[in-house]
Amino acid sequence: MSPAIEGLAPSAVEPLFVALGDSTRRSIFFSLMEREQSIKELASPLGITLTGLGQHIRVLEAAQLVSSRKVGRERRCAVDPAGLERLEAFARLQRSLWRSRFDALRHIVEGP
Amino acid sequence: MSPAIEGLAPSAVEPLFVALGDSTRRSIFFSLMEREQSIKELASPLGITLTGLGQHIRVLEAAQLVSSRKVGRERRCAVDPAGLERLEAFARLQRSLWRSRFDALRHIVEGP
DNA sequence: TAGAAAGTGAAGTCTGCACTTGACTATCAT
DNA sequence: ATGATAGTCAAGTGCAGACTTCACTTTCTA
Numbered sequence: 001m002s003p004a005i006e007g008l009a010p011s012a013v014e015p016l017f018v019a020l021g022d023s024t025r026r027s028i029f030f031s032l033m034e035r036e037q038s039i040k041e042l043a044s045p046l047g048i049t050l051t052g053l054g055q056h057i058r059v060l061e062a063a064q065l066v067s068s069r070k071v072g073r074e075r076r077c078a079v080d081p082a083g084l085e086r087l088e089a090f091a092r093l094q095r096s097l098w099r100s101r102f103d104a105l106r107h108i109v110e111g112p
Numbered sequence: 113m114s115p116a117i118e119g120l121a122p123s124a125v126e127p128l129f130v131a132l133g134d135s136t137r138r139s140i141f142f143s144l145m146e147r148e149q150s151i152k153e154l155a156s157p158l159g160i161t162l163t164g165l166g167q168h169i170r171v172l173e174a175a176q177l178v179s180s181r182k183v184g185r186e187r188r189c190a191v192d193p194a195g196l197e198r199l200e201a202f203a204r205l206q207r208s209l210w211r212s213r214f215d216a217l218r219h220i221v222e223g224p
Numbered sequence: 225t226a227g228a229a230a231g232t233g234a235a236g237t238c239t240g241c242a243c244t245t246g247a248c249t250a251t252c253a254t
Numbered sequence: 255a256t257g258a259t260a261g262t263c264a265a266g267t268g269c270a271g272a273c274t275t276c277a278c279t280t281t282c283t284a
Binding site: 134 | 273
């Protein structure tokens with residue numbers, strides 16, 4: 001597989017869609033787009049427990065949408081650009097694949 | 113909201129992530145990337161009922177990832193480029209938003 | 225025109241996973 | 255040092271949603 005499509009096989013974007021398939025995780029992600037935040041800061045407005053939020057963070061990290069590090073007793077969470085980059089690359093690739101097939105089909109139907 | 117970002121608010125991409133958040137629907141979508149297919153053709157390899165598959169198609173259509181039309185007694189399903197276009201535009205927008213905020217932050221920390 | 229094939233709608237089943245509880249550790253403040 | 259704050263782990267609960275069944279309609283074909 002060429003370097004350009006590496007990491008773009010369906011299996012590579014699966015964690016991304018799994019992560020953003022949940023509305024709570026989407027909220028967390030969009031909230032982190034605003035600014036870096038701790039587990040507590042993220043959990044409060046959503047009305048869920050710290051435990052529950054920690055579980056979501058792990059899923060988001062697996063998709064490389066979020067990265068986190070411990071600072072003192074807090075866990076600082078921030079957007080990881082890798083996930084968004086992969087998502088964009090995936091969408092662009094699929095779109096171009098579809099377009100080339102569509103054009104090929106039209107070519108057959110309409111003639112050259 | 114400017115025309116360029118219209119349809120890219122979080123609420124607009126929600127159906128997209130909901131649709132692709134399910135592994136069966138991802139399979140259906142990738143299968144349709146290969147070629148247009150009927151409900152029956154899509155259901156057989158997945159080992160699920162026609163009813164079940166029809167339900168998935170509705171979700172994919174709501175996300176504009178798939179479009180379908182009745183041809184005789186068959187329903188022909190195909191990829192709708194609108195969904196992929198929206199997905200790509202969304203990812204690009206979010207990525208640029210994140211980058212501008214990241215750069216602004218670095219500017220503060222490191223100085224001009 | 226009878227039977228088969230493709231699909232749809234309503235209603236039910238069941239399982240994955242979002243979320244909690246309770247017990248525990250680590251860090252901060254006073 | 256003592257309490258308060260932030261987070262983590264293991265284990266359990268409940269429900270949304272994926273999937274089924276059954277009854278029905280429409281279209282094809284022999």
